[in-house]
Amino acid sequence: MYITITPQKLGSKYAQSSADFVGYLEKENQGLKQQEMEHFFNQYSDEIPAEEVVKEIDGNTAKLKKKEPKFYSITVSPSKYELNRLQNNSQDLKTYTRELMKDYVASFNREINGRAITIDEIKYYAKIEYQRTFKGTDKEIRENQPYATKIVQLKNKIRTIEQGRREGDIKWMEKQIAKLERQAPHQQNGKRIVQGMPKSGNQSHIHIIVSRKDASNTFSLSPGSKHKASEVKMHGKKVKRGFDRDTFFAKAEKTFDKTFGYKRNFAETYKARKTFVKNTNAYFNALMKLPANEKALAFKIIGKTGMPILPNIPVSQTQLALRVFKRLRRGAEVAIKSSSIGI
DSSP states (O other), X not given: OEEEEEEOEETTEXXXXXXXXXXXXXXGGTXXXXXXXXXXXXXXXXXXXXXXXXXXXXXXXXXXXXXXXXXXXXXXXXXXXXXHTOSSHHHHHHHHXXXXXXXXXXXXXXXXXXXXXXXXXXXXXXXXXXXXXXXXXXXXXXXXHHHHHHHHHHHHHHHHHHTTSSOOOHHHHHHHHHHHHHHSSOEETTEEOXXXXXXXXXOOEEEEEEESBOTTSOSBOOTTOSXXXXXXXXXXXXXXXXXXXXXXXXXXXXXXXXXXXXXXXGGGSHHHHHHHHHOHHHHHHHHHTSOHHHHHHHHHHHHHTTOOOOSSOOGGGHHXXXXXXXXXXXXXXXXXXXXXXXX
């Protein structure tokens, strides 16, 4: 489970309207009939029109300055193992979203009129998407890039030959292009993976737009607060403040597991990913103490993330393996950032 919470920006400035973001989330509905479309939903309603989402989010920004985020985007990306546990992607992910947003609310250390905030006091809209495309930052694109560069160079040469501006053997160049296409390390359905290509398999994920202001448009509820749950004195009174992101991520996993009867492996936990970055030794020791079947699954899961691990590590080579894991720390920081609030 990877969850990101980010304030929406246009370049270096915060978006003053949710219209562009909502429009972006409508992309999978293009060309579909009304009954085939995936609609926005919230805690109690389904099939909410995009226009209503924009109107409600944009109209809930009282007293917020231009330099402050008006809304946050939460992206929830279950792993393929988690998705395989679902019976009905659309309905199950809606059910999970509604439970997840209760966890979101519970992670605020805030009170409204002297009581803890509830799910009814936040304004959010969610949408399920089923497709993902390869981006320039993906490992597959980065490692295919040298081949892509050579292919582009050869195609440019062929073009200049066809235009009569140079001489050369076009057939030989076309054979070289075909060879490079096959040699590229990352392929999908027999084709070189390129930027913008749809990813195969179940890519279901959830996008959530949540207003910075509470539903009454009175109180500011920022998940980007730099303060964890704490109390401070303001005007002689104790005031609660903060959002505990660690609590939110931990609850998000437990809620999924409880809702769908999912048995989470050590390598899938937010706690494990965080330990990996902060204390490689502790992570490695915990991994090696797992029962044989759980350890085998853990290595399989880690391998799917693209990290070059040693599949079977003898006890006598513990130090060697530990050095390998330490070299992976930088790569793991990307994964842990995917499970944090990017501000």
